[in-house]
Amino acid sequence: MKNTLYLPEIREMLAQGAADELAEFCQALHPARTAHFMECLSPDEAWAVLQYADAPTRVEIFTYLDDDLQVAIAETQDRKQIAELIAELAHDDRVDLLNEADPKVAAELLQLVPAVERRDILRLQMYPEGTAGAMMTTDFAKLGESLSVQEALAELGRQAEELETIYYLYMVAEHDHLRGLVSARALVSAMGKPATTLGDLMESDLVAVGPYDDQEVVAQKVARFDLLAIPVVDEQRRMLGIITHDDVLDVMLEEATEDAHLISAVAPLEDSYLKTNLFTLIWKRSIWLVILFGAALLTTTALEHYQDRIKSWQWLVAFIPLIISCGGNCGSQSATLIITALSGGDITLSDWKQIMRREGIMGLMLGGVLGICGIFAAMVFIREPQTVRTVLVLPLTLLLIVVCATLTGSVLPLIFKRLGLDPAMMSNPFVAGIMDILGIVIYLNVAILLLT
Amino acid sequence: MKNTLYLPEIREMLAQGAADELAEFCQALHPARTAHFMECLSPDEAWAVLQYADAPTRVEIFTYLDDDLQVAIAETQDRKQIAELIAELAHDDRVDLLNEADPKVAAELLQLVPAVERRDILRLQMYPEGTAGAMMTTDFAKLGESLSVQEALAELGRQAEELETIYYLYMVAEHDHLRGLVSARALVSAMGKPATTLGDLMESDLVAVGPYDDQEVVAQKVARFDLLAIPVVDEQRRMLGIITHDDVLDVMLEEATEDAHLISAVAPLEDSYLKTNLFTLIWKRSIWLVILFGAALLTTTALEHYQDRIKSWQWLVAFIPLIISCGGNCGSQSATLIITALSGGDITLSDWKQIMRREGIMGLMLGGVLGICGIFAAMVFIREPQTVRTVLVLPLTLLLIVVCATLTGSVLPLIFKRLGLDPAMMSNPFVAGIMDILGIVIYLNVAILLLT
Numbered sequence: 001m002k003n004t005l006y007l008p009e010i011r012e013m014l015a016q017g018a019a020d021e022l023a024e025f026c027q028a029l030h031p032a033r034t035a036h037f038m039e040c041l042s043p044d045e046a047w048a049v050l051q052y053a054d055a056p057t058r059v060e061i062f063t064y065l066d067d068d069l070q071v072a073i074a075e076t077q078d079r080k081q082i083a084e085l086i087a088e089l090a091h092d093d094r095v096d097l098l099n100e101a102d103p104k105v106a107a108e109l110l111q112l113v114p115a116v117e118r119r120d121i122l123r124l125q126m127y128p129e130g131t132a133g134a135m136m137t138t139d140f141a142k143l144g145e146s147l148s149v150q151e152a153l154a155e156l157g158r159q160a161e162e163l164e165t166i167y168y169l170y171m172v173a174e175h176d177h178l179r180g181l182v183s184a185r186a187l188v189s190a191m192g193k194p195a196t197t198l199g200d201l202m203e204s205d206l207v208a209v210g211p212y213d214d215q216e217v218v219a220q221k222v223a224r225f226d227l228l229a230i231p232v233v234d235e236q237r238r239m240l241g242i243i244t245h246d247d248v249l250d251v252m253l254e255e256a257t258e259d260a261h262l263i264s265a266v267a268p269l270e271d272s273y274l275k276t277n278l279f280t281l282i283w284k285r286s287i288w289l290v291i292l293f294g295a296a297l298l299t300t301t302a303l304e305h306y307q308d309r310i311k312s313w314q315w316l317v318a319f320i321p322l323i324i325s326c327g328g329n330c331g332s333q334s335a336t337l338i339i340t341a342l343s344g345g346d347i348t349l350s351d352w353k354q355i356m357r358r359e360g361i362m363g364l365m366l367g368g369v370l371g372i373c374g375i376f377a378a379m380v381f382i383r384e385p386q387t388v389r390t391v392l393v394l395p396l397t398l399l400l401i402v403v404c405a406t407l408t409g410s411v412l413p414l415i416f417k418r419l420g421l422d423p424a425m426m427s428n429p430f431v432a433g434i435m436d437i438l439g440i441v442i443y444l445n446v447a448i449l450l451l452t
Numbered sequence: 453m454k455n456t457l458y459l460p461e462i463r464e465m466l467a468q469g470a471a472d473e474l475a476e477f478c479q480a481l482h483p484a485r486t487a488h489f490m491e492c493l494s495p496d497e498a499w500a501v502l503q504y505a506d507a508p509t510r511v512e513i514f515t516y517l518d519d520d521l522q523v524a525i526a527e528t529q530d531r532k533q534i535a536e537l538i539a540e541l542a543h544d545d546r547v548d549l550l551n552e553a554d555p556k557v558a559a560e561l562l563q564l565v566p567a568v569e570r571r572d573i574l575r576l577q578m579y580p581e582g583t584a585g586a587m588m589t590t591d592f593a594k595l596g597e598s599l600s601v602q603e604a605l606a607e608l609g610r611q612a613e614e615l616e617t618i619y620y621l622y623m624v625a626e627h628d629h630l631r632g633l634v635s636a637r638a639l640v641s642a643m644g645k646p647a648t649t650l651g652d653l654m655e656s657d658l659v660a661v662g663p664y665d666d667q668e669v670v671a672q673k674v675a676r677f678d679l680l681a682i683p684v685v686d687e688q689r690r691m692l693g694i695i696t697h698d699d700v701l702d703v704m705l706e707e708a709t710e711d712a713h714l715i716s717a718v719a720p721l722e723d724s725y726l727k728t729n730l731f732t733l734i735w736k737r738s739i740w741l742v743i744l745f746g747a748a749l750l751t752t753t754a755l756e757h758y759q760d761r762i763k764s765w766q767w768l769v770a771f772i773p774l775i776i777s778c779g780g781n782c783g784s785q786s787a788t789l790i791i792t793a794l795s796g797g798d799i800t801l802s803d804w805k806q807i808m809r810r811e812g813i814m815g816l817m818l819g820g821v822l823g824i825c826g827i828f829a830a831m832v833f834i835r836e837p838q839t840v841r842t843v844l845v846l847p848l849t850l851l852l853i854v855v856c857a858t859l860t861g862s863v864l865p866l867i868f869k870r871l872g873l874d875p876a877m878m879s880n881p882f883v884a885g886i887m888d889i890l891g892i893v894i895y896l897n898v899a900i901l902l903l904t
Contacts (some may be wrong), residue, residue, distance in 0.1 A: 030657045031676045153643060160641040162848040167619055167680075184619070184636060189612040191605060205482045216798045222706055228619075228680070239872050245697050246678040249704065253675055256708030257792045259563055263712060272798035273789055273807065285785050286821045294827050298775035300833050310769060317762060317769050321751035321888050323668070324773050329744050329881045333737050340709045345652075346724035358730060365734045366741060373745050383750050407571055428880060429781045436773050 001176030006037045007224050014048055026053035026061065043072040050171050056161065059088045068271070070097055075105045090164055092137040094249065095124045124241075132218050133211035136232045136241030136252065136334035141169045145179065145199035149190045152182070152198055165244050171202055178231055178239040180204040208233045211240055211387075215251050219344045222248045227238070259343060261335060262424035289430070295433040299440055306444045316447055319394055322377070324369055327401040327439040328432030334359055334409030335431045339423050342413060352414055359406040367402030371395035389450045397439075397446045404442070405435050458489045464682050466500055478505035478513065487516035493522040508613065511540045520723070522540045522549055527557045535564030538636045542616055544589040544699060563724060575695075582668050585663035587703065588684045588693035593621045597631065597651035601642045604634075618698050619680050623654055630683055630691040632656040660685045663692055667703050670795045674700045694862055711795060714876035717789060740881070747885040751776075751892055758896045768899055771846055772892070774829070777823055779853040779891040780884030785885045786811055786861030799890050806867055811858040819854035823847035849898045853891050860886055 007413045013021050019448050026049065036044050038061070046069060050058045062070065062085060074082050074097060087108060089383040098106040098121065110118055120138055127133025141163050143152055152169065160166050169187070171179045180202035181408060190196045208231045209218050222245060229242045260268075303310070310316055338355065341347045347355065374395035381388055409431045414421035458485060465473050476853035485535040485831045490498050496555070498521060502510045514522065514537060517534070526534050526549060538546045538561060550573065562570055565764065572590055579585025585691065593615050595604055604621065612618050623631045634655035642648045660683045661670050674682050674697060681694045714720075719736040719818055755762070790807065793799040826847035833844055 028657065030655070030659060030677065032659075033657065062733075062747065064880070092824070109662045112830075138768060138893055145825065151523070157640050158645040160637050171586070173670055184640075185612050188609050188618060188636070189603065191609040203482070205480065205485065206788060207484075210600075219701075219705070223698070223701045225482065243758060244676070245680070249697070249701055251476060252701065252708070253671070253796060256704070256711070258798055259708070260712055260715060260792045263715065263788070272796065273793035274799055274803065274810075276811060278810060280787075281810075282817045284817055285782075285814070287776070289781055289818060289822060292824060293822060293829075295776070295831075296774040296777045297829060298843075300770045301776075303770040303773070304833065304835070307766070309769070311766065314763060317772075318752045318755040320772055321755070321776050321892065322745070322748040323882075325748045325751075325780075325885065325888055326741070328777075328884070329741055331736075332881065333741075336712055336715070337733075340712045341725035344705060344709055344724065351726065358726075358733075361730060362734055362737070366738055367666060369738045370741060370745060373742060375754070377745075381749075381756065383756070407515070429777075429784065432780070432884075433777065437775055440773065451636050 001060070007040050009043070010037070010041065010049065014045060019052060022049060022052035026050070026057055029141075031057060031060035032064040034060050039066060039069065041069075043076045044071065047073050047077045060087060063089065063093055067096070067100060069276070069296055071100050074101050074109065078107055079105075082110050082111055087113050087117045088403045090137055091120060091124065091139050091241075092135060092164075095121055096135075099125065099129075103139050117323075131211060132209045132213045132215065132232050132239070132243060133143035135215055135218060135243045135247050136211070137162050137164045137244070137247075138241045140231075140242040141166060141178075142172055142227070142239075143161070143169050143182075145171045145197065145202065145259045147197050147198050148194060149187060149198070149201070150194040152187060153191070156184075156187075164242070165229050168242070169198065170231060170239060170242075171198060172239055175236075176238045176240075178206065178208065178237050181206055181231075183228075202380045206231065208237075209243070210234065216343055216345070216363050217245055217250050218253065219255070229375070232383060237294060255343070259339065259424045262422065263339060263428055265349050292429050292433050296436060298437045300441075302437060302440045302444075308446060308450060313447060313451060315382050316393070316443070318378075318381060320443070323394075323397055323401060323443050324439040325365050326398055327405045328428075330366060330405035331409035332360075332362070332403045332428035333433035334406045335428055337411045337412055338413045342417055342423050350419055355410055355414070356407065359410040363403035363406035366398075366406065367399035370402055373396045392449050393443075393447050396450070397443045400442050401435070401444065404438055405431075408434055455845070457639075459671055460773060461491050462489070463497070471504060474501060474504035476876035478502070478509055483509060483514040484510035487513050490579065490771055491518060491520075491521065491539060493582045494529045499525050499529045507540070507645065508590050509536065516540065519548070519552060520727070523552050526553050526561065530593075530684060532564055535561050536628070539569045542573060542589055543693075544587060544616075547586075551577065551581075551744075579663055582667050583663060584665045584667065584684050584695060585692070587667055587670060587695045587699050588618045588663070589696070589699075590692040590693045591616050592681070592683075592690075593618060594624055594628075595621050595634075595650060596818055597623045597654065599651065601639060601648050601653070601725075602646040604639060605643070608636075608639075611708055614692070614737045615834075617681050621650065622683060622691060622694070623650060624691055626750060627688075628690045630658065630685050630689050632658065633658055633683075635680075652825050658683065660689075661695070662686065667759060668707065668795055668797075671700050671704050707795075708720045711791065712876065713854050713879055715791060742745055744881050744885055747882075750889045754889060754892045758892075761896060761900060765903060766781050767834050767842075769897070770833060771829075772895070773852060775846075775849055775895050776888045776891040777811055778850055779857045779887035780880075782815070782818060782854045782857035783887045784880035784884035786814075786858045787859060787865055787880055790862045790865045795871055801870055807866070808859065811862040812855070815855035816851075818858065819851035822854055823851045825849045838875065845895075845899050845902050848902070849891075852894050852898065853887070856894070859885050860890070884894035 038049060041049065051059060098110065110121065139162060141156065142158060143155060156166050164269060166390045167184045169182045173179050182198050186201045189200055207225050208220055211234065212230050218230060228242045231242050232240045234240060236450060267287065276426045377389060377396040379386065384390065412431060417423045490501060493501065502513060505513060550562065551809065562573065582769060591614060593608065593611060595607060596798060608618050619636045621634045625631050634650050634653045638653045642653055659673055659677050661673060663684050663686065681696045683694050684692045719739065827843060830843045830846040836842065850885060869875045
């Protein structure tokens with residue numbers, strides 16, 4: 001959904017060098033909206049437009065541009081000007097930008113950034129993607145406990161432009177040891193008592209995360225405690241940075257899509273659906289499809305193995321798709337329930353006994369329900385002379401398969417989690433693939449047991 | 453993951469009536485943490501503990517309690533005291549509470565709440581669940597444009613305790629017509645110039661939502677524009693309320709889980725996995741399983757229809773599970789890609805032509821890849837005398853099925869969206885079920901075409 005509405009106007013203004021109108025375009029709207037209208041411009045055009053914005057607005061609009069366009073601009077435009085822009089960007093955003101840009105360009109840009117900023121960038125780049133460290137920013141408000149409310153407000157006023165958030169002020173002792181927090185709300189409420197110090201207002205029971213904590217843990221804590229920002233501290237509780245609510249929301253939106261894709265066996269996309277190159281998408285889908293094809297060949301092997309039996313009881317063939325789809329559906333349900341509960345923090349690995357018990361009971365009950373359906377299906381669809389034994393093959397198979405499916409579907413994500421892998425990788429097609437093979441083996445063995 | 457750590461201590465303190473210690477327990481920690489430790493108490497015990505907190509803290513702790521426990525307390529404790537509590541709760545939270553409580557109790561409580569608050573509750577209750585109106589709160593900061601920075605700060609200080617957020621101040625004209633917004637950040641930055649008025653600082657290009665907009669639209673806007681809160685306005689741009697970032701995050705977490713459940717054909721749960729009653733869970737899973745079972749019976753019918761053909765080409769049987777699983781996997785991938793892109797706002801219905809073209813091309817390419825795999829599989833697994841025609845049945849079937857699957861998987865969520873239904877309901881098992889039947893029909897018709 002690229003926005004091309006104002007594209008001709010912007011191009012015309014650029015061609016005419018209409019400075020006043022371009023400045024008006026840059027300043028009048030919310031920077032996010034301006035950025036939205038600029039989406040279809042080339043990097044050269046976009047950078048030319050940004051020259052008409054004043055410095056703080058330029059930084060803001062740039063921040064809201066698409067990641068791809070940001071990178072393209074950074075890679076193609078004047079290095080020195082880009083380095084100046086980078087120095088002004090939010091500390092977490094500029095690290096993302098440099099990580100995504102061509103490494104050669106990124107290295108050149110880094111050399112042009114002032115030394116203090118460069119050190120900050122290098123420090124933040126240490127943390128692997130998906131961790132709290134990679135999400136955090138280092139521009140937060142750090143104040144002393146002895147400051148009065150009046151002094152703190154004045155200090156905030158001076159720093160407000162530069163800080164990522166002014167809504168939480170952090171109090172640190174020596175060596176950046178985190179002591180407490182005063183919210184801007186508490187500060188404003190205390191304006192009537194100007195002699196009060198930050199130390200008096202400070203909350204000291206703080207929720208924090210470690211720099212190597214997973215981004216899901218960050219999101220869960222921020223959501224649970226309704227926070228605007230969460231501090232990141234090391235083992236000695238030294239303050240390393242903060243993560244703000246807007247970055248948490250972005251991560252949540254990304255992660256939800258990623259999990260859903262993994263659950264359906266698509267390797268996660270880095271871009272949105274329409275923007276992803278068609279061949280990238282084909283590649284990300286075909287690798288899984290080929291792997292799953294290989295797994296499905298096992299069902300072929302199994303059916304070949306039993307082919308003489310099948311010839312003698314030909315009516316068994318008609319139920320093969322029914323049986324494997326029931327197993328697959330039950331297994332997918334269990335897998336998804338467990339994967340989403342794990343990522344939402346509702347269950348942990350230590351709950352495994354309770355989970356197995358619940359899934360076992362559910363397997364028996366659901367298997368019972370489908371077994372009853374199976375009795376009717378067998379009575380309607382088996383054209384051969386029906387005996388108790390022939391009618392029982394289908395329901396008994398369904399019961400066994402459903403129990404296997406609930407247990408397999410719930411235990412596999414737990415095992416993946418235990419191994420430190422993403423449980424969403426234990427995707428529905430995988431569980432379904434396993435259930436296909438198990439299903440056929442169970443079906444034919446039940447048939448052999450009952451019919452010979 | 454209920455927290456039972458401090459349960460014995462809390463019960464002992466209650467039994468001894470240790471007022472000081474209980475007051476200390478209520479006040480010392482972050483209210484969310486206090487609430488977490490109270491999770492396993494009975495409604496009577498929890499309410500007894502809350503009596504030791506001062507009024508504002510009581511409200512805060514109560515807000516962080518589990519929804520179930522909140523409802524249980526509201527239903528069982530002294531009506532008058534509960535009504536007093538409700539009058540103090542955040543405007544959106546108390547509506548949720550009353551909506552979930554026993555309607556009889558809710559009506560009684562509503563009568564005890566002061567008239568102003570009651571009207572506010574009734575107004576918010578009008579909006580259906582899942583809309584912006586149902587998420588919004590009416591306690592936001594409304595100030596006049598003529599106020600100076602100094603006056604505005606003083607006014608904020610007076611109201612800070614009651615407001616849901618003090619970080620955005622809204623300027624409204626007559627009839628609550630929304631004129632603009634001043635952030636607390638801009639206010640604090642301007643403290644050096646005390647004569648500046650709010651009108652001077654005001655941003656007037658505001659992002660807003662309508663009361664009947666879907667909660668996903670709200671989340672997308674808040675995420676895109678990095679907002680702390682978003683105003684809700686009617687068609688005349690009269691301000692009805694605001695939605696704050698924390699409620700958006702909660703909704704996002706809920707919605708992500710709900711979509712994933714729907715995609716795997718589990719009717720959405722109202723509670724977390726371990727808290728949901730086993731029989732509720734069995735019911736929510738079995739309805740879909742039985743419906744899908746019914747759909748799968750169509751495959752049985754199809755196979756019975758072709759049974760004479762199958763008898764003459766017995767080797768076809770071995771590939772049935774392989775073929776239907778390939779169709780199901782491809783269809784699930786397409787469906788999930790489209791469902792997540794729709795809910796993330798990456799695509800809209802108007803993109804349908806582009807989507808169909810992309811999925812068609814992908815279907816041909818993926819079908820080609822699986823077709824090549826199919827040639828090898830046919831050459832390895834067909835034990836009968838192989839001819840070009842027998843070898844070609846499997847790859848040709850796979851190509852056709854994959855093209856059908858990508859088109860079916862992508863078009864169904866779009867149709868659901870067009871009909872005003874949740875596209876995630878066009879879940880993977882449904883797409884897979886449709887592909888099972890289509891797969892068998894295509895397979896046997898290709899076989900008939902090539903082998904007779």
